[in-house]
Amino acid sequence: MEAESVGAVVGKNLERLRRRAQMTQHEAARLFARRGAPLSRSKIAAIEAGERTHLTFADVLVIAHTYNVEVAELFDGHGPVAIAEHVVLSRPVIRGLLRGTNVPEGSVSWDPQTHQAELLRIADVRAEGDAVTVGKFRLADADHALAQRLNVAPQIVVDIALQIWGNTLTEERDARVSRFGALDRGERHAHRGHITRELSQEIEAELAKQGQITQHEEEIDEQE
Template structure:
């Protein structure tokens, strides 16, 4: 039996806690950091948000993304369904909406109900294919594939040939070495690692003639 749909605040709160813990920050440290970025949350308010006990406004979400230097989609990461208004939506569809990838011109002539049904059908099919082909972490691989205009399969298979794992997994593995640094230094080092790995991967894609020389 599939688990019941979660609320947006529960999904966002769980991911907020994940992001904070990945950065090695306590709730007190995070509250101080958020205040510097314009989000005046106490430790108690942060704790309630992480537990899904308080609503998170769009203004809060924007400032959280800025404070943690992370895409909005990271706060809605995961699988399953979420209750949005009177409907239950796949998290993958919500992530596509945030990335602006849900728009399909051929659906413009459909009514709202039919359009939602078709979008849900398409995202479910894509999710099944992606899960079968790439059960591992592929967030960075997906972003690079979209940037370069190449199939995700080209990026992940090439990454495996270099590191025996995906770009995302290699980046995260190398970033562990910086876990004791202050947050800004960790973010800077993570960025350096990502850029270096991306350049290496792009060079290999070109060597294999999977990427045109004109694409960067």
């Protein structure tokens, strides 16, 4: 599924909100004006059509304020969103960020003294000595392979993996393999393959649940 621009996503939701209120674009323009934001009918039409691909955060705030909704509602729906040139996030992740709920599972109980450092993985960054190489490491082989198989952006796979385990798919796989201790090459390879398949199925199921991909019935039966 191809990522949409912020402008396209917000535009579709602006149209949804306007239609839900049973308003014409002219009436919507008057509503914006009453809230101190003089958006013309033509500009509203352009936003709804996805022609304003580079909406500012201020624009998004104005729309949310005018329709009296939380900002997260302007990212309603499913599918990836290109929020920057090289950054793609799923809509659930964006909504979680806007609502302040997008944190790794179980992190609420972490020590307050180290909570922020653990969330940002500061130790990893410092150990590498280069944040760029850390970023490349996070999008490692298993994540890329699954993203290619599912025909989605690698960042989408990483986002879902972080939601589920707090690790990328590659990191989680390697962590679980390491629990087996010393293994010969053949055993390690077999465990890596088996664990990768299991973890990939979890990610695929979550992506299907969020509507970002379509699972085939036989795949669902296998997981059950």
